[in-house]
Amino acid sequence: MxxxxxxxxxxxxxxxxxxxxxxxxxxxxxxxxxxxxxxxxxxxxxxxxxxxxxxxxxxxxxxxxxxxxxxxxxxxxxxxxxxxxxxxxxxxxxxxxxxxxxxxxxxxxxxxxxxxxxxxxxxxxxxxxxxxxxxxxxxxxxxxxxxxxxxxxxxxxxxxxxxxxxxxAPPGGESEAASDDDDPAPVDYDASPYEEYASSEGFGLAAHRGAAGQRKWEGPVNLDPKTVVVGVESDGDAVGFPVPWVRAAGGVRTTVGERDVVAFATKGGVHAYADPGHEFEVTDTGVAADGTTWDPATGTAADGRRLDRLPARRLYAFTWLDDHGPDAFYRPDSLE
Structure with a gap:
C-alpha cells in the first residue's frame, strides 16, 4: 500500500x-x-x-x-x-x-x-x-x-x-477542493472540480492533476478502471458487482460468504439486497416478482414492501482491485 x-x-x-x-x-x-x-x-x-x-x-x-x-x-x-x-x-x-x-x-x-x-x-x-x-x-x-x-x-x-x-443543507466554508493550490478557498457548490476527471480515461491523483506517472490498469481487460462497482463482503468473502456485467446478466443471484444476494443494475449503479427468494424478472419498467413490480434502485415494491438493502461499498473498479485483487469481481458466464 x-x-x-x-x-x-x-x-x-x-x-x-x-x-x-x-x-x-x-x-x-x-x-x-x-x-x-x-x-x-x-x-x-x-x-x-x-x-x-x-x-x-x-x-x-x-x-x-x-x-x-x-x-x-x-x-x-x-x-x-x-x-x-x-x-x-x-x-x-x-x-x-x-x-x-x-x-x-x-x-x-x-x-x-x-x-x-x-x-x-x-x-x-x-x-x-x-x-x-x-x-x-x-x-x-x-x-x-x-x-x-x-x-x-x-x-x-x-x-x-x-x-x-x-x-x-449546504455546509459552506472553505475547502482545498475549491482552490487551485493547497490553500483552502471559499466553496462554490455550483462548481464541479472533479467533472473532467470523472469523464476521463485516466484514474488516480496523477490523472486528476494531469501529471506524469499515471497508473496503468491491471484489472480485467474488458472492464474500465472507473466502472462503478458495488462491493459486498461477508464471512471473509468479497464480491464486486460491476454495473455493465450485472446489467448484461439481467440481474444477479449469488452467494457471498454465507449471505444470499440479489443485485440489480440501474443507470446510476448497482444495488445489492438480501435475496428474499423471489423469482425476479427484469423488465422495461422495473423488476417483476411475487405478483408486483419492484424499483431496482430503491428496492421498493408497488405494494409497499421493501427489499433489505445490504451493507455495501460503492466505488470505482480500480479501487476494488487495489483492495481485493482481480478475482474478486463477479463475472457473467459469457465472460468466463
Whole structure:
C-alpha cells in the first residue's frame, strides 16, 4: 500500500455539525448518498461531499428504538455514522463511527493510500483507509469500521422512495477542493472540480492533476478502471458487482460468504439486497416478482414492501482491485 501526504490535514474540512432541509436547491438528477435506515431518511449530495468528503452525523435508526435528534448531527442519542466520499475513487461508503465502545469523529488527513482518501479520527489520531474502513496506522491499527446500508441515488429517486426524507443543507466554508493550490478557498457548490476527471480515461491523483506517472490498469481487460462497482463482503468473502456485467446478466443471484444476494443494475449503479427468494424478472419498467413490480434502485415494491438493502461499498473498479485483487469481481458466464 502506497501512503503519501498530498495536502495539509483538514485542508478539506469534514462536516461535523450537519443540518438538513426538506428542500434541495440543485437538480433532481444530482447524486446523493442515501441513508434509508435513518428516521427520517437522509440524503447527502455528492455536490457537497466533493468539497468535504466526510460528514460526521448521528441518526435515529428506524429499525430500533434508540433516541436521538433527527434534525442535526449534535444529537446525544441515536447511531453515530460517518458518510464518506472519495472523489478520486468514486467511493461512497457509510460507516458506523462506534469502535471499541468509543464514538469517533473523523477528519480528512490530507494523505492518500493507493489514491484513496485516508481519514483520521480526532480521538486518537489513528488513520483509516476510506474504501476498506481499515485502520492502517495508530491505536486501532488492524481494526475495521462496520459498513452501514446506503445507496447512491438521484435526488429524484430519493424523493420518490422517501417522501418524508431530508437533504443535507449546504455546509459552506472553505475547502482545498475549491482552490487551485493547497490553500483552502471559499466553496462554490455550483462548481464541479472533479467533472473532467470523472469523464476521463485516466484514474488516480496523477490523472486528476494531469501529471506524469499515471497508473496503468491491471484489472480485467474488458472492464474500465472507473466502472462503478458495488462491493459486498461477508464471512471473509468479497464480491464486486460491476454495473455493465450485472446489467448484461439481467440481474444477479449469488452467494457471498454465507449471505444470499440479489443485485440489480440501474443507470446510476448497482444495488445489492438480501435475496428474499423471489423469482425476479427484469423488465422495461422495473423488476417483476411475487405478483408486483419492484424499483431496482430503491428496492421498493408497488405494494409497499421493501427489499433489505445490504451493507455495501460503492466505488470505482480500480479501487476494488487495489483492495481485493482481480478475482474478486463477479463475472457473467459469457465472460468466463
Amino acid at each position: 502506497n501512503v503519501r501526504r498530498v495536502l495539509p490535514r483538514d485542508a478539506i474540512p469534514s462536516v461535523d455539525d450537519p443540518r438538513f432541509s426538506e428542500t434541495y436547491g440543485g437538480s433532481g438528477d444530482d447524486e446523493v448518498i442515501s441513508v434509508g435506515f435513518a428516521d427520517p431518511p437522509r440524503a447527502y449530495p455528492v455536490r457537497y461531499l466533493q468539497f468535504h468528503e466526510i460528514v460526521n452525523d448521528v441518526v435515529d435508526d428506524a429499525t430500533d428504538s434508540s433516541g436521538g435528534d433527527a434534525t442535526g448531527g449534535d444529537a446525544t442519542g441515536g447511531d453515530p455514522i460517518a458518510v464518506t466520499w472519495c472523489p478520486l475513487c468514486g467511493s461512497g461508503i457509510v460507516y458506523d463511527r462506534t469502535n471499541a465502545d468509543r464514538t469517533l469523529e473523523f477528519g480528512v488527513s490530507g494523505k492518500l493510500a493507493d489514491d484513496d482518501l485516508v481519514m483520521y479520527d480526532r480521538e486518537t489520531g489513528s488513520e483509516w483507509k476510506q474504501s476498506t474502513g481499515e485502520c492502517i496506522a495508530g491505536a486501532f491499527e488492524g481494526e475495521s469500521l462496520s459498513v452501514r446500508p446506503a445507496a447512491m441515488l438521484s435526488v429524484r429517486e430519493f424523493r420518490d422512495s422517501y417522501p418524508d426524507g431530508v437533504v443535507l
